[in-house]
């Protein structure tokens with residue numbers, strides 16, 4: 001069985017941050033501009049399988065991304081969430097955390113139901129790659 005995120009980690013053309021333990025790249029179906037994913041580079045499905053080192057690396061990267069998103073896109077708040085297990089809406093069995101920058105007046109979905117807003121195939125249109133690259137580059141330069 002192939003994992004699209006393991007493939008992405010090897011070939012992902014739009015990387016905001018990557019080291020031995022973690023990677024961040026934009027989701028191809030953002031709720032709002034700057035909606036990014038954070039994954040361990042190792043294939044794990046659940047938080048239980050993360051090493052303490054991976055957990056710390058994920059936390060540190062989220063903190064870094066928050067600063068980058070606040071600087072680059074004027075984020076005032078964040079939805080930080082992941083879906084674990086099919087019943088919770090985990091569509092790809094490689095643990096991934098959604099970091100969604102929020103600001104007053106944004107046009108994204110505000111109600112909190114991960115199954116409704118984080119992954120609904122066909123419910124949103126894909127952003128053009130050029131736009132994703134521009135946003136990723138903007139965030140990347142603001143990671144601090």
Ligand SMILES: [Zn+2]
Nearest residue numbers: 003006043094
């Ligand atoms: Zn994987």
